[in-house]
Amino acid sequence: MYLLCTIGASLICFLLLKWMKRRRLCMDIKRLDGKTVLITGGNSGVGKETAVALAMRGARVIIGCRDPERAEKAVQEIKMRSHNLNVLHMHLDLSNLRSIRDFCHKFLEKEQRLDILVNNAGMPSVLDWTDDSFSMCFGVNHLGHFLLTNLLLGLLKESTPSRVITLTCSVYKFQKLDFQDLNYNLFPFFTYCRSKLANIYFTQELARMMEGKGVTAYSVHPGYVQSNWTCHYSILFRMLMQVVMFMFFVPCEVGAQTVIHCAVADEVTQHSGGYFSDCRHIALQSISKDPGVAKKLWEASERLVGLA
């Protein structure tokens, strides 16, 4: 009797977990031959799976990565899994404005077009500073991508219809932006939430500025994903998270589905500036819908990265 109850309870838990982890897949089979895709942080997690999927559709895929060894290893894997040899890496450290400028300079020199920019790279909740003294989360997740996108915007406009997809996270709703202290670096989780809220406002303002110009923008929450983000934490936390991730998080291929959907599906273009998750357009919480805040953040970011 005891054994039967244990088996029954285990089965119910298993089915419940499977139900909780169910996700939509991108069903659009559009090819991307002749298109160029840039993915930041494409050597790991969601970025790498997005790279494989878009390379499979025939795109030229460039991954912008900070570690040449990890990047080269990922390029070999992406080529092998996608059967596409048109995959390469370029050095990009989003925690350093000089590196971003150098990257864009080389990219604009070498590449004729940019059809899809995936602002994927991200730092989880950590308290650290970038080389330019920005808080690590805000600096890499928002400011780095803000500068990168702005420097590549000319090429995106020349390659229309083009798309900018920026990875955010559903935790954006737990914090507000504080314009007195955009570099807030006190509680790690809150710094992450703020940077992800900034990603959403950045997408909205970019979409507004590009309206009618053929460049559309989307922010994507990939779901909670069994990626490599725990590598920034202690071994104990990593071990604990392995169990949690196994039970509740989805594999990276599944996490990449909404990014792929926003990269290829025609129907998303009617929601430029919108927030997507589980291959669907999702309404944002009111905390992230103020156009005044979006504009103010854009102007503040321009000043911080030296574009103003």
Ligand SMILES: NC(=O)c1ccc[n+]([C@@H]2O[C@H](COP(=O)([O-])OP(=O)(O)OC[C@H]3O[C@@H](n4cnc5c(N)ncnc54)[C@H](OP(=O)(O)O)[C@@H]3O)[C@@H](O)[C@H]2O)c1
């Ligand atoms: N995993 C989740 O549950 C989850 C949930 C919501 C949102 N997201 C978002 O999804 C995106 C992808 O994350 P992931 O889960 O795939 O994590 P991941 O496996 O840790 O991948 C993050 C990528 O960003 C790169 N990166 C970090 N700092 C960088 C820098 N300064 N310059 C250039 N590249 C840098 C990493 O490069 P290295 O390999 O060199 O470190 C890595 O390639 C992130 O924006 C994250 O915030 C993830």
